[in-house]
Amino acid sequence: MKTQGVTAYLSLGSNLGNRAFFLQKALFELDRRAGRVEQVSPVYRSRAWGFEGGDFLNACAAVSTSLPPEALLxxxxxxxxxxxxxxVPGAGYRSRTLDLDLLYYGDLQLxxxxxxxxxxxxxxRRFVxxxxxDIAPQVxxxxxxxxxxxLLQECRDDTPLEKTPLRLFANRQEFFSDLGFVAVEGNIGAGKTTxxxxxxxxxxxKLILERFADNPFLPKFYEDPARFAFPLELSFLADRYQQFIEDTRQLDLFKSFVVSDYDIYKSLIFARITLGEEEFKLYRKLFGFMYQEVRKPRxxxxxxxxxxxxxDQIARRGRDYERGIPAxxxxxxxxxxxxFMRNSPELNSLVIDVGDLDFVTRPGDYASVLDQMVAHTLQRNG
Structure with a gap:
């Protein structure tokens, strides 16, 4: 049997937990393990079919696969x-986190x-x-x-079906591309740049990295904070503002989205700690003018x-000017x-505890971090 490049159509459903995430995660893994996800339908909401349970989210997808049908199953x-x-064989219909059905495997009848x-x-089934x-009207x-x-016109299933605003993507790159701009923040030594x-x-x-290593005031600040705090924070603010204006507005046709290892609001966070009251008032006015002009992360x-x-991580990376930073x-x-996050409800913010994670050497930890971003975004949008 020739199986190279066969188009398989699948049905996806979920009515437990973060339903949209379960569907999206399944599409990511199908694209990785089964072939290429070529098309994804809109997402529909429907009542449980054949049993009492929470509402389902349903979608269909087309996958180009070289797997034999049994292997795809x-x-x-x-x-x-x-x-x-x-x-569970014989258990009947019940609520489920994920329901995947193979609808077609090319023209095969098996x-x-x-x-x-x-x-x-x-x-x-109207929900199928x-x-x-939507994705294969003339198949x-x-x-x-x-x-x-x-078949849809002839279907006798009259279960109500509601189209949702949720959008699912074929792979992670498409998902993050739709976000457009992601800022990864954290304390000194948290691993945000990595x-x-x-x-x-x-x-x-497209990668935007903070240019802290080029700041001539930074080593001086750690030696004498009271004297060098104000010039340090002003120089950081000016550099961050210039970088954000240039790098987040300039399109790159060869990159999918923008990711940075800082957000410009960190300027105000650090200045509030390092500056005296009168200096901070002046600084905040300057910051306000600049902040309204820069692009905000999605x-x-x-x-x-x-x-x-x-x-421990600060000590291990061995930067001389960071030695002696107090707890x-x-x-x-x-x-x-x-x-900042608590007082900014409009911000799509997510806190990820990476204390027990090593996303550099353990691929599963890296995937877990990305999954948390996806799950949070879908739950917020859903």
Whole structure:
């Protein structure tokens, strides 16, 4: 049997937990394990079909795959298990975190003990036919000889179906590209630059890194904070403003989105800690003029680390001017960030505890961090 480049159509559903995330995660993994996700339908909301339960979110997808049908089915079952679902033979319909069904495998008609394609009941279910008709209106059912528009018109299922504003993506790069701008923030030594670099390389993003190493006032500030705090904060603000204006507004046709290892608001957070009252009042006025002009991130990620680990990581990276940073200074910075996020409800902010994670050497930890960003965004938008 020739299986190279076969188009398979799948149905996806969920009515437990963060439903949109379970669907989106499944699409990411299908694109990675099964082939290329070519099309994704809009997302529909429907009542539970055949049992009492919470409303479902449903979608369909087209996947170009070289896997044989039985192997593709095994990938679907594996993804269901990873989402916490166990199929129990004879248990009937029940709520589930993830439901994946193979609807078509090209024009193949197959019946075995474990797999029937086309799916034997797809023509009876409006929540399958409508998203399927959205992405494949003129594809014909190989056994019934009708396309999906006709099957939808003939379907006797009158279960209400509501189109949602949610949008699902074929892969992570498309998802983050839709966000446009992601800022990765954190305390000194939290790993924000490392994570931003990894995301830029992995997801084809334009990378903006803070140019702190070129600041001539930084080593002097750590030696004599009272004397050099004001020129340090002003120079940081001017440099950050210039960088954001230039780099976030200048389009790069070869990159999918922008990721930075800081947000310009950090200028106000640090200045509040380092400056005296009168200096800070003047600084805040200057900051206000600049802040309204810069681009704001669509997703603001804060990497949380315990103070003890921050000190350890600062020591290990060995920058001379960072030696002797006191723990209470780091704790003041941490408090400043949390105050900012708490007082900025319009900000799409996410705190990720990376204390037990090593996203550099453990790929699963890196994937977990990205998943938290995806889950947070979908839950907020849903």
């Amino acid at each position: 095994e990938v679907l079952l594996e993804l269901e298990r990873e989402a916490g679902r166990e199929r 019946r075995t003990e474990t797999l029937v394609v086309p799916h034997p009941r797809l023509q009876e 036919l409508k998203p399927l008709a 014909y059912h190989p056994a019934l000889g009708r396309d999906h528009r006709n 994570l931003a670099r990894m995301m830029a390389e992995d997801l084809n993003a 997703l603001y990620v804060y990497l949380y680390q315990r103070t003890e680990r921050l000190l 209470d200074y780091l704790e003041q910075i941490q408090k400043g960030y949390f105050d």
